[in-house]
Amino acid sequence: MDVETLKSWSQFGHPILMWVLLAITLYAGYLGLQVRRTRTADKETRKELVPKQFHIKHYQLGSILLALVVLGTIGGMAVTYINNGKLFVGPHLLTGLSMTGIIAISVSLVPLMQKGSDAARYAHIALNASLVGLFGWQALTGIEIVQKIVSNF
Numbered sequence: 001m002d003v004e005t006l007k008s009w010s011q012f013g014h015p016i017l018m019w020v021l022l023a024i025t026l027y028a029g030y031l032g033l034q035v036r037r038t039r040t041a042d043k044e045t046r047k048e049l050v051p052k053q054f055h056i057k058h059y060q061l062g063s064i065l066l067a068l069v070v071l072g073t074i075g076g077m078a079v080t081y082i083n084n085g086k087l088f089v090g091p092h093l094l095t096g097l098s099m100t101g102i103i104a105i106s107v108s109l110v111p112l113m114q115k116g117s118d119a120a121r122y123a124h125i126a127l128n129a130s131l132v133g134l135f136g137w138q139a140l141t142g143i144e145i146v147q148k149i150v151s152n153f
Contacts, residue, residue, distance in 0.1 A: 007082060007083050008083075008153070010079050010082070010083070011079055011080075011083060011149050012146070012149075013075065013079065014072060014075055014076035014079055015142050015143075015145075015146050017068070017072045017075070018072055018076075018135075018138065018139070018142060019139065021065065021068055021069060021072060021135075022135050022136070022139055024061065024064075024065060024068075025065060025131065025132060025135055026132065027061070028058060028061045028062055028065055029128060029132060031054050031057050031058035031061060032058050032125070032128065034049070034052070034054035034058075035054045035055045035058050037049065038050060038052075038054055038055070059110070062106075062107055062110075063107070065103065066103055066104065066107045069099065069100055069103050070100055070103075070104075073096050073097065073099075073100045076096065077093070091141065092138065092141045092142065092145060095134055095137065095138055095141075096138060098134065099131055099134050099135065099138065102127050102130060102131045102134070103127075103131055105127060106123075106124050106127040106128055106131065109121075109123055109124045109127075110124075
């Protein structure tokens with residue numbers, strides 16, 4: 001495979017990864033809701049929910065998401081720069097960078113949440129809700145970008 005072909009096809013890695021991460025983010029949100037449900041459940045329901053280890057799954061998936069979102073953001077910017085010699089500073093890039101910051105802040109709240117801070121929990125939930133909203137918007141604007149790339153093939 002020649003360099004030009006590799007450059008052309010490399011542009012699709014970021015969108016594919018991000019769509020996968022959107023789905024994983026939604027699943028992590030589901031797990032987070034189950035953690036909250038477990039924490040606030042009555043004694044009998046809690047006995048049923050605790051063995052499902054939602055808190056461990058949510059924590060592990062959150063760590064993976066943090067790493068992959070950061071790498072996906074850097075990768076998307078790198079491929080754009082390699083293929084175009086510049087970054088396109090616009091809503092898609094700026095929102096993606098904001099999302100990277102939001103997920104980092106959200107994960108940084110974990111030690112406080114482990115110490116029982118309700119303020120940290122509420123901030124974590126609010127940040128992640130905004131992350132999901134921005135992620136959905138990014139997916140739509142990303143489709144527009146992919147369509148432009150495909151039309152240039």
